[in-house]
Amino acid sequence: MDKFTTLTGIAAPMPLVNIDTDMIIPKQFLKTIQRSGLGKNLFDEMRFTPEGKEIPDFVLNQPAYRNAEIIVAGDNFGCGSSREHAPWALLDFGVRCVISTSFADIFFNNCFKNGILPVVLPQEAVDHLMDDARKGANARMTVDLDSQTVTASDGTTFAFEVDQFKKHCLMNGLDDIGLTLEKVSAIDTYEAKNATLRPWA
Template sequence: MTCFTTLTSKIVPLPVDNVDTDQIIPARFLKVTDKAGLGDNLFADWRYDAEGNPKPDFVLNRPEMKGRQVLLVGDNFGCGSSREHAPWALTGYGFRAVISTSFADIFRNNALKNRLLPVIVDKPTHQQLFSLCEEAPDFEVTIDLAAQTLTLPDGRAVGFPIDAFSKACLLNGVDEIGYVLRMTDQILAFEAAHHK
């Protein structure tokens, strides 16, 4: 896994509340057990017409949005059914962080386990970011995971919450198993002493 330390990126705005996991990655794409290619189907029902052609008015299909790694969304993002494919599709597309005022708990946990950082901000900051997307759409934000801050173009740094375990895993580029395996020597020493 790649370490997440700091990220500076332009933003893709998607001002929709209550985006559920079936909108993020429709159920017909859940037959796969491999993450490869899921990014192509991210927001498929919004992104493509009935013939599979990109809808030019959908935000991800606008040429200037290519390569942006931060998605700004409405409230309660990732609600609905529990599917790990949702963060797989988001990271497969190239997103490394999603900013909202709130996330569904299961989605947030799945995101953190799949190298996607959910950044929770207060409502005034959230509104400021959407306003900036209209006024100066090419602005950048910087996310510093160690400091747990989102820095806006005016230099203001806004804190965001994350649990210590998830933060350690992201900073070190390990999943839950990798985190435990990094302590193999201590585990073996404990086991040896415990059996005596």
């Protein structure tokens, strides 16, 4: 998993509330267990017509936001079914941070496990960042996980809270497998001792 320290990038404004995981990655794309390749289907039913043509009005189809790395979203982002494909699709598209007033719990935790930082801020802060994102590609935001701040293009800075264990994992690129591998020496010692004490096991 890639580390997340500081990100300066284009932020796409998505003020819609209750963006659920089926909107993020529709159910017909859940057959794969691969984390890559889902970005092209991110927000598929919002980005494309049934014939596969781009819908020009959708924010990520607009030239200014095609390379967005941050999404500023409405309340309750990531609600719905607990599909891990949702953060996979966001990450594969290039999104590393989502800012909202609230997230669904399972989606929130899945983000941290997949290298995406979900930032919770008060409504007034999200409104300010939403307006900033609407300025387009020249208005870049900076998200600093170490200092736990989001800075708008106008220099306004907002502080956010984050669980310190999740912060440690994200800053060091540690998913569940990475955390286990940190203990590989202790695991090897235990296995060697156990083989001596319980050779039949």
